[in-house]
Amino acid sequence: MKTHDAVFASRPSLLAAEMMTYAGSDLVFTRRITCRTVLGKARELDDGFLRMVESVSEVMAGFKVSDLFPSLKFLPAVTGYKAQLRRMRREMESMLDGIIDEHKERRAEGGGGNEEDLVDVLLNLQASGSTDFSLTMDNIKAVTVEVFIAGVETSATAIDWTMAEMMKDERVLRKAQEEVRQVYRGKTNVDESSLHELKYLDLVIKESLRLHPPLPLLFPRESQAKVEVCGYEIPAKTKVIVNCWAIGRDPQYWIEPTKFYPERFADSTIDYKGNNFEFIPFGAGRRMCPGMLYATAVVKLTLANLLYHFDWKLVDGMDAENLDMTEAFGVAVGRKCSLCLIPIAYDDVPI
Numbered sequence: 001m002k003t004h005d006a007v008f009a010s011r012p013s014l015l016a017a018e019m020m021t022y023a024g025s026d027l028v029f030t031r032r033i034t035c036r037t038v039l040g041k042a043r044e045l046d047d048g049f050l051r052m053v054e055s056v057s058e059v060m061a062g063f064k065v066s067d068l069f070p071s072l073k074f075l076p077a078v079t080g081y082k083a084q085l086r087r088m089r090r091e092m093e094s095m096l097d098g099i100i101d102e103h104k105e106r107r108a109e110g111g112g113g114n115e116e117d118l119v120d121v122l123l124n125l126q127a128s129g130s131t132d133f134s135l136t137m138d139n140i141k142a143v144t145v146e147v148f149i150a151g152v153e154t155s156a157t158a159i160d161w162t163m164a165e166m167m168k169d170e171r172v173l174r175k176a177q178e179e180v181r182q183v184y185r186g187k188t189n190v191d192e193s194s195l196h197e198l199k200y201l202d203l204v205i206k207e208s209l210r211l212h213p214p215l216p217l218l219f220p221r222e223s224q225a226k227v228e229v230c231g232y233e234i235p236a237k238t239k240v241i242v243n244c245w246a247i248g249r250d251p252q253y254w255i256e257p258t259k260f261y262p263e264r265f266a267d268s269t270i271d272y273k274g275n276n277f278e279f280i281p282f283g284a285g286r287r288m289c290p291g292m293l294y295a296t297a298v299v300k301l302t303l304a305n306l307l308y309h310f311d312w313k314l315v316d317g318m319d320a321e322n323l324d325m326t327e328a329f330g331v332a333v334g335r336k337c338s339l340c341l342i343p344i345a346y347d348d349v350p351i
């Protein structure tokens, strides 16, 4: 991702990704557009759409036998995998058509107001013809699905793991909470204005991303030419998977690697911005996550609000020490067991 960045800047074609993301019409466009977009309005986040994002995430995990042996072309058909993908693709297509039609109708009626969401931005771009590439309906659908898969699951997963780690360690929870309540004292809500003052929360989020990177294997890459890495010859067109989960727990780089200890980042220059290769939850190089700044702001803002407004307790029968931290399977690796917590409203917030 540094010396051979250009060689490993491609992504392999996985069957699920191909069928669910409109055969590669997404990433190129997403890169250009993500900076100009925001995620969809809450109105669109109905259960059906979220369930669909979850299922697509699961099949796109990319470790189907047929992806590992792409030359065995009959495998997806024999195993029923292709039929499952087709079914999901049809469901996804009809849901996306509904969302886009709804946006078009609102625009035709002159509605929409000031709050533009991702689909509005894409439709505006298409209508304006101001891009140096043609933006098709398939591109718009692909970008919408991808931002949800790449952005929503990952950010939600990061928030979930961070809350779980804080629930396991009351010291960290209290320290982070005291910081938020001191910085925002007297305010009715936690907004973006003073987020930069929440220094300890930054450390907590970093430590959570080290131990629980939401994309533990990043997204797969593919070599474009033959190269040598650490004495190993990597032929062209090799699928390359980087295990950033293992790197983040490697005792060669981290003291007591499995311990959740945010202070380890306090006097350290190590950051997730793609320059410190022992810590790459957002990847590195030219294909690293374009949503990193947006994601870290969303994660921080959400956690700060949760800590400011509520004290948190585990449900009866659960104790912090034995909180189940088993990981689930998917593109974004969340917790296997849902984190069930009891919020207790904090009285000292002005109304």
Ligand code: HEM
Residues within 6 Å of the ligand: 027, 030, 031, 034, 146, 147, 150, 151, 152, 154, 155, 158, 213, 214, 215, 218, 219, 220, 280, 281, 282, 283, 284, 285, 286, 287, 288, 289, 290, 291, 292, 294, 295, 296, 299
């Ligand atoms: C905590 C949240 C997030 C994490 C941990 C995360 C992590 C990652 C990682 C590891 C990659 C692959 C990088 C590589 O191969 O080197 C990636 C790619 C990507 N992410 Fe994120 N991401 C997050 C949130 C977001 C958000 C909010 C968006 C969009 C709004 C986003 C959009 C993308 C896109 C479009 C790609 C593909 C980039 C490409 O292939 O060129 N991500 N992300």
